[in-house]
Amino acid sequence: MPDHVFPRVESLTEAQAREELSRLAAEIEKANAAYHGADAPEISDAEFDALKRRNAEIEARFPELKRPDSPSDRVGAPASDGFSKVQHEIRMLSLENAFQDSDVAEFDERICRYLGVEGGLSYTAEPKIDGLSLSLRYEQGKLCVAATRGDGETGENVTQNALTIADIPQSLTGAPDILEVRGEVYMSHADFTALNLAQQAKGAKTFANPRNAAAGSLRQLDARITASRPLRFFAYAWGALSDPLGQTQLGAIERLAELGFQTNPLTRLCDGPEAMLAQYRQIEAQRARLGYDIDGVVYKLNDLALQARLGFRAATPRWAIAHKFPAELAWTRLLAIDIQVGRTGALSPVARLAPVTVGGVVVSNATLHNEDYISGRDSKGGAIRDGKDIRVEDWVQVYRAGDVIPKIADVDLGQRPQDAQPFRFPQTCPECGSSAPREEGDAVRRCSGGLICPAQAVERLKHFVGRAAFDIEGLGAKQVEALYTDGWIATPADIFTLQARFGTGLQQLKNREGWGEKSAQNLFAAIAEKRKIPLNRLIFALGIRHVGESSAALLAKHYGTWDRFESAMTGASLGQGSEWEELLSIDGVGAVLAASVLEAFHNTRERAAIDALAALLDIQEVTKRAPLNSPIAGKTIVFTGTLEKMSRAEAKVRAESLGAKVSGSVSAKTDLLVAGPGAGSKAKAAAALGIETLDEEGWLALIAGA
Numbered sequence: 114m115p116d117h118v119f120p121r122v123e124s125l126t127e128a129q130a131r132e133e134l135s136r137l138a139a140e141i142e143k144a145n146a147a148y149h150g151a152d153a154p155e156i157s158d159a160e161f162d163a164l165k166r167r168n169a170e171i172e173a174r175f176p177e178l179k180r181p182d183s184p185s186d187r188v189g190a191p192a193s194d195g196f197s198k199v200q201h202e203i204r205m206l207s208l209e210n211a212f213q214d215s216d217v218a219e220f221d222e223r224i225c226r227y228l229g230v231e232g233g234l235s236y237t238a239e240p241k242i243d244g245l246s247l248s249l250r251y252e253q254g255k256l257c258v259a260a261t262r263g264d265g266e267t268g269e270n271v272t273q274n275a276l277t278i279a280d281i282p283q284s285l286t287g288a289p290d291i292l293e294v295r296g297e298v299y300m301s302h303a304d305f306t307a308l309n310l311a312q313q314a315k316g317a318k319t320f321a322n323p324r325n326a327a328a329g330s331l332r333q334l335d336a337r338i339t340a341s342r343p344l345r346f347f348a349y350a351w352g353a354l355s356d357p358l359g360q361t362q363l364g365a366i367e368r369l370a371e372l373g374f375q376t377n378p379l380t381r382l383c384d385g386p387e388a389m390l391a392q393y394r395q396i397e398a399q400r401a402r403l404g405y406d407i408d409g410v411v412y413k414l415n416d417l418a419l420q421a422r423l424g425f426r427a428a429t430p431r432w433a434i435a436h437k438f439p440a441e442l443a444w445t446r447l448l449a450i451d452i453q454v455g456r457t458g459a460l461s462p463v464a465r466l467a468p469v470t471v472g473g474v475v476v477s478n479a480t481l482h483n484e485d486y487i488s489g490r491d492s493k494g495g496a497i498r499d500g501k502d503i504r505v506e507d508w509v510q511v512y513r514a515g516d517v518i519p520k521i522a523d524v525d526l527g528q529r530p531q532d533a534q535p536f537r538f539p540q541t542c543p544e545c546g547s548s549a550p551r552e553e554g555d556a557v558r559r560c561s562g563g564l565i566c567p568a569q570a571v572e573r574l575k576h577f578v579g580r581a582a583f584d585i586e587g588l589g590a591k592q593v594e595a596l597y598t599d600g601w602i603a604t605p606a607d608i609f610t611l612q613a614r615f616g617t618g619l620q621q622l623k624n625r626e627g628w629g630e631k632s633a634q635n636l637f638a639a640i641a642e643k644r645k646i647p648l649n650r651l652i653f654a655l656g657i658r659h660v661g662e663s664s665a666a667l668l669a670k671h672y673g674t675w676d677r678f679e680s681a682m683t684g685a686s687l688g689q690g691s692e693w694e695e696l697l698s699i700d701g702v703g704a705v706l707a708a709s710v711l712e713a714f715h716n717t718r719e720r721a722a723i724d725a726l727a728a729l730l731d732i733q734e735v736t737k738r739a740p741l742n743s744p745i746a747g748k749t750i751v752f753t754g755t756l757e758k759m760s761r762a763e764a765k766v767r768a769e770s771l772g773a774k775v776s777g778s779v780s781a782k783t784d785l786l787v788a789g790p791g792a793g794s795k796a797k798a799a800a801a802l803g804i805e806t807l808d809e810e811g812w813l814a815l816i817a818g819a
């Protein structure tokens with residue numbers, strides 16, 4: 114920003130100063146949003162600093178003119194500020210990964226088992242495009258909403274931006290009235306190189322790889338910038354539909370091509386695992402010549418009726434899998450080994466590396482898993498890397514598979530400095546000094562400090578505000594860390610008393626990530642909004658070891674309300690009594706998880722933190738969607754023995770979708786036992802308790818038509 118264009122600060126009149134502060138606030142806000150919201154600054158750092166300096170100088174001369182939204186009080190913008198949210202009518206899922214040929218055969222076997230067929234299924238095989246997914250909603254043939262994946266349930270509305278992409282038709286002829294087309298936005302290698310050269314020439318930020326460039330270009334608040342970026346789109350899936358697109362995956366994709374979408378020309382129909390692997394090799398052989406990044410091959414069951422029977426797990430379909438290409442490798446120097454302390458106290462060694470490019474991304478950290486891994490042993494004491502240990506100063510081989518954390522594969526002993534010493538893994542927590550014992554059968558050492566350990570406390574807070582937990586807008590890992598360091602929050606409950614304790618004083622937080630009055634108000638509003646929280650999210654957010662998203666959902670579904678859950682956990686004793694039995698009766702809850710939940714509820718300090726939090730929340734019970742006309746709604750069913758027409762897994766999913774609860778063990782609470790051939794002790798127990806028992810025929814008759 115050349116200074117001479119604008120009047121010198123000393124010569125400004127009050128009216129000019131007011132106008133100038135308003136202009137600067139808008140410019141800085143725009144630059145901030147472009148930088149934080151879309152990974153692509155529109156002005157250089159020096160220009161940005163000049164704007165802020167001028168703003169501060171004017172404020173110093175006219176303090177009374179300082180704006181309530183002054184840029185001086187504000188650094189950074191929440192990543193997604195500016196995009197409205199879109200709730201996906203049908204969730205956008207991710208894919209399970211396969212890494213080896215045998216995983217592909219197992220994928221087919223698993224599907225056959227689930228469907229109760231012997232084999233003979235066909236699958237499509239197509240490249241897995243390395244970009245970002247986008248959902249396009251057409252109503253009456255007009256593109257009306259384009260949304261990013263977001264967390265799968267809610268994405269960002271990028272319609273204006275999508276309208277600028279040439280591969281995306283704005284209108285369709287002959288399409289279903291409602292059609293959501295899903296696919297990948299990506300950038301070609303040639304366009305990526307040209308874009309980076311242009312960015313460099315402008316002194317603007319360059320992108321690490323085509324995927325980042327595509328993401329940064331699509332997520333621009335100013336659609337004119339997206340329009341100037343050469344984005345492309347391949348359609349490969351769909352969401353909501355008013356009419357089916359076809360009866361097969363391939364047929365549906367062909368229909369999308371007829372409607373005017375780009376579909377990948379390497380898509381093939383394969384009869385079983387051998388043909389799938391052949392197509393994988395075909396695609397792999399062409400990878401370098403495609404002109405765009407792919408990171409594997411996606412297989413999808415071709416028959417859509419069978420896809421529907423298979424349905425979904427928590428976040429992935431059962432009928433598709435991504436077969437990833439082998440990881441990329443590079444050699445570099447190991448500079449140091451740091452120990453990080455996680456949410457559950459685990460001491461995790463992290464390799465600090467001399468930066469090296471692996472598959473287009475600069476890597477300077479890698480995980481070292483645990484102390485055994487460093488010393489060249491696996492969890493059973495067997496040798497890994499031929500028993501070679503890893504030492505600081507070693508020359509190590511780093512690999513990256515997809516977006517997972519880089520790992521260390523090998524060590525070159527020929528390059529080891531003579532004075533390199535074996536790594537001594539700490540026996541105490543480097544953060545709080547508490548002992549860090551390693552329990553029998555556990556691969557990791559854990560800090561025994563619990564909430565007194567600052568690292569555990571802060572990691573728990575980060576987990577608490579994470580996407581699948583409380584997901585508080587404007588309160589991410591960085592902000593939580595700053596608030597913790599400044600002593601403003603120590604436990605989750607403190608987040609909900611923040612406003613009462615500090616109010617607008619929050620704007621004084623002297624931190625780079627600090628807030629101004631407006632953003633503080635936004636933050637309080639975002640916090641207040643999350644006081645109302647679904648039970649499953651709360652249970653997950655507590656950060657109890659072994660309790661992931663899906664087990665939290667199981668617990669929430671079983672107990673229904675916080676009061677029931679809390680009193681059951683309070684009343685339960687480890688390994689005995691009816692509460693313990695009830696906990697274990699939940700299909701998917703094992704003794705390790707159950708013990709871990711009890712440990713949290715029976716530890717005085719943890720319990721106090723949980724109670725303080727619960728008292729500040731409005732916890733939403735899990736609403737049971739009992740479908741009408743279901744003969745098994747609300748009943749507890751146990752499956753045992755072999756089912757022939759339907760696998761146990763499918764039977765369970767069916768029963769649950771009809772409103773029943775499926776339990777792993779027979780008790781007085783069981784309403785129905787479905788016993789196939791080979792049923793043993795469960796059938797006896799049910800008979801002893803006088804519980805209704807059906808064979809597979811009876812079960813199928815019961816649910817027929819439901």
Ligand code: IVH
Pocket residue numbers: 206207208239240241242243244245246297349350411430433435
């Ligand atoms: S199908 C319900 N097909 O990979 C299944 N995904 O790791 C929907 N992706 O989120 C996805 N190429 O962004 C599918 N040919 C392809 C793909 C593909 C890339 C991405 C997609 C998805 C991610 C999962």
